Amino acid sequence: MKLKTGLLGKSLGWEILLAQIGIGFDRISSISEINDYPILVIADEYGREIIPALRKYLQEGGGLLCSSYIFDMIANTHSKEVFLKYLSPDKDGLFTDPEIIDIYKKVKISTQANHLHTNEGEFSTFIGKYLNGNIVVLPFDAGSLVVDTRSRKKSFYSKSKRLPYEEVSLVSKGSIRRIVTRALENLFHSAQLPFVHLWFYPKDVSNVFIFRVDTDYGTIHQIDQLYHLSQKYNIPTTWFVDTKSQQSWVNYFSEMQNQEIGVHCYEHRNYNSYAENYSNIKKAYDLLKDAGIDPRGFAAPFGKWNASLAQAIRDLGFSYSSEFSYDYDNLPSPSFVYHGLPGALQIPVHPICIGSLRRQGFTSIEMTEYFINEIEKKLKMREPIVLYHHPTHENLDVVENIFRKIKDLNIPTMKMYEYADWWKKRATVQYGESVLEDVYAQIINPDGKEKIISINDGVNVNDFGWKVKPNNVPLPDGIA
Secondary structure: OOOOEEEEOOOHHHHHHHHHHOOOEEEOOOHHHHHHOOEEEEOOOOOHHHHHHHHHHHHOOOEEEEEHHHHHHHHOOOOEEEEEEEEEOOOOOOOOOOOOEEEEEEEEEOOOOOEEEEOOOOEEEEEEEEOOEEEEEEOOOHHHHOOOOOEEEEEOOOOOOOOOEEEEEOOOHHHHHHHHHHHHHHHHHHOOOOEEEEEEEEOOOOOOEEEEEEOOOOOHHHHHHHHHHHHHOOOOEEEEEEOOOOHHHOHHHHOOOOOEEEEEEOOOOOOOOHHHHHHHHHHHHHHHHHOOOOOOEEOOHHHOOOHHHHHHHHHOOOOEEOOOOOOOOOOOEEEEEEOOEEEEEEOOOOOOOHHHHHHOOOOHHHHHHHHHHHHHHHHHHOOOEEEEEOHHHOOHHHHHHHHHHHHHOOOOEOOHHHHHHHHHHHHOOOOOOOOOOOEEEEEEOOOOEEEEEEHHHOOOOOOOOOEEOOOOOOOOOOOO
8 A cells, every 4th residue: 555645636726735745645547546545635526426435445444534525425414504714723632723724615514523613613624433444524625725816904913912914815725734734644643654744844954944025115225234134144035126116226136145136026016917917027027137137036016916917927937926915824835827727836925024013013122022923933833934024114123133033043044946946846756766865754653753854764663863743833822
């Protein structure tokens, strides 16, 4: 039996999600292949024709991750349809999470649900035995949620009385990924198998820090101050240039050392049409090229994403983009464009910047506390620390405190294009083959101990170096 997951269904969302997690999976083309896999993931597109085979698979001890829609057909039950605003994570255990999990969609709640409360206070998710197999039943098809493109304004947790806010992806895609990851881990462990997935960073480093600056209307003096701070702490910065406002001195960016220069815009605005987006981005791109700069990344004004923008980004050949109205506080993944085609790689950021906090009346001390808390939370979650700033928002003391914290904690730093390039290499790894030397895997055994190793070295459960996996980060006190 393969130590992989079998995916039933032509679902780009599920393929993006499983690749993002880094678990080995095959898209199953024939129902006769399901017994080759210890765990199956079923997309909602499947109908009743596969149900007898799934019942037999469970009867023989298989593991299954599916939605209530699929489970109703397997178990002949009738889930309750509700409009789900959000899920509250479990206070401890498998589905502990530091965020309220926004969904805003009609879903089906299994009658056997026993985890993850809805906004109405009832359980939404079933984890347990069915027939002789193990099953996790979600109230939704997770693959459809990770390619959801809706956005809205959200507030973000702070110890301050006034919460900062930003318009971001409506669906909490990072939390959906964590739910699916833990569901798969549970299913593998229930089968007494290790849970193996590709690690999120080069080699076995525990995290990376990326600092992004959108140069909106910044003066050369403001940008020079930030640049020298970056040099002082040896923290490379990724600059997305507002070329119209900085056109007369755009050559300044080509003289920077150990920095990345990307495209923000010519006109600092968003468009709905492909032609206008393409023209605006191309004009900015050409100005930077004329200055001797080779831009590889793009970040849209106001963090706003739409499908026509994504198509223009892809057609202009950018390696990646970064828009928090598509995704935020998450691992990289390809954006969803149209006709089932993936777009450029998305590098999500934390969407709250110094300007967001200034708007809410935060002092410099409160701003520093906010970002230090965010850094410490991301370290515990082992997720990338990607923060962003605007030169016109100044508060260089806060930026310096962030840089000092990163240095004190010895967190490796990367430019955005470096992380994007590495992530794309990671995506080429095929399980069972020799892999690139800087792509590692995390192995978590059923006893809760883990190891992060080079796959080329092989795995020996009797080796030294196994450690207890850290606990999941809980929701802060005082949140639903």
